[in-house]
Amino acid sequence: MKSEYDIIVVGAGPAGSTAARYAAQKGASVLLLEKDRDVGYPVRCGEAVSHEGVAQFIEPDPKWIAGTITKMKFISPSNTSVTMPIDSNIGYVLERRIFDYELAKIAATNGAEVVTKAYVYDLIKNENGEAVGVKALIKDEKVEIKCKVVIAADGVESRVGKWAGIDTTCHIRDMESCAQVTVSGLNFEEDTLDLYFGKKVSPGGYLWVFPKGKTSANIGVGVTVEEAKKKSAILYLNEFLEKNYPNASILTRIAGGVPCAKPNKVLVKNRVMLVGDAGHQVNPISGGGIISGMIGGMLAAEVAADSIKNQNLKQLSEYETKFHSRLGWRHEVFASIKNAIWGISDETFDSLTLSTLELPMEKRTLAAIFRKALWNKPSMVLEVAKVFLK
Amino acid sequence: MATPHLMIHIVPDKCDFCGCCVGVCPEDAIELKESEIAIIEERCTNCKKCVWACPWDVIEFHRDGINTLPKKLFAIDENQFSKSLSK
């Protein structure tokens, strides 16, 4: 390890490893610091991604694909289910332990230096309050390492942005408090993602059964912290498991949080750039953040490397505009939709599901379901109009 | 404002180190390492957001302050532990 780099990336999740990869590819010297002993472990994720999303970064490889998905099944509060093909035709349930590892390997192959058991606990700042390095505990030894730009990819627990003066606190209504188990020894429809909705199952979120092949699955639940005040995620999960899979063998049990908010308006300040969960780069409706974090990581890294090359760090703020026009605007619309359907009753959900069942399978796209829903429940038109007029 | 009495207690050994509490803490008052977690007393305002956020329900709120809690290194009661071993 050197005492100075162009770019230090904090956190080796998908966003951080992708940032390190693209920054190194553009010729910057890059150090990637990860607090945990292993990259990729523990896995706090349902692990579902679309083929298109992942293939733009890496050739799909059976060694990190646990299952291939072609359908989604929505299960309504009254237990009516509707199955539809997924929009992009095919998706995967990953083996993130190996996937994340692979992404870090690619970063290293491109020239980034990766160090694990490296906990960043503060920034080094210059007289203008700009970050010019990080303070870290590496294998329990205090070290200071200098750099020109810090990329904060430190996940839902992000603190680096706060140290640079960016407000990254997630509102409790937007934070999904999650519990998940990975179970084995049962039978699952290996090509179908199951999503359960309703106030009893997962208020302000959903419960998922994502199959990892025929006999294993990630079963998890996310509830908004606003609701988790009254009853924690783990209790919702335990009830579901007792009712539906009482004999499951549980191989892994994790807690987690997903910031299902609008992406942070400020993504760059004082030479710190936020990527991934750290910048709330998550689809606020689905809670998917693997691909959007990787997109954020790539865009930030390219801008950072160019700014350093041009010796003009004012250019760093271009990343905010780039992220917004690529993805941020969509997440803002999704966040508004989420807020509009926030109070949707279990009855409305049931009637939506029933009306979708009248559509033939091949016509069940999200757009068609939306149209159908509007037809059956005109008051929703108003809600949606409000969303788009904002 | 941070209050003189810390009322927040993360039960040792039960935490999964997932960071959900850190993400909602408005005061940057939680330090989270690979398998260590601590509340930074000088910053905490006892707002309870972390208590609500914890998916595993392992953060306790004690109105009278946590200094009244018995100090234990492990969640297991050592007496209980040795009793069950000597059985």
Ligand SMILES: Cc1cc2nc3c(=O)[nH]c(=O)nc-3n(C[C@H](O)[C@H](O)[C@H](O)COP(=O)(O)OP(=O)(O)OC[C@H]3O[C@@H](n4cnc5c(N)ncnc54)[C@H](O)[C@@H]3O)c2cc1C
């Ligand atoms: C239960 C659950 C289910 C989910 N399901 C899905 C899904 O099915 N599909 C999907 O697309 N997304 C899903 N998500 C969201 C997805 O997991 C995240 O959006 C994604 O992991 C974000 O990537 P990241 O690189 O930003 O952060 P992370 O993957 O969280 O990586 C951050 C890294 O930074 C490290 N770090 C943190 N602080 C420091 C520090 N101070 N110093 C050094 N290192 C540090 C952490 O150890 C960690 O390795 C789910 C999330 C949860 C919790």
Ligand code: SF4
């Ligand atoms: S939310 Fe709960 S389980 Fe997660 S790190 Fe905080 S105290 Fe631990």
Ligand code: SF4
């Ligand atoms: S009580 Fe509030 S201020 Fe204190 S640690 Fe929890 S969230 Fe942070």
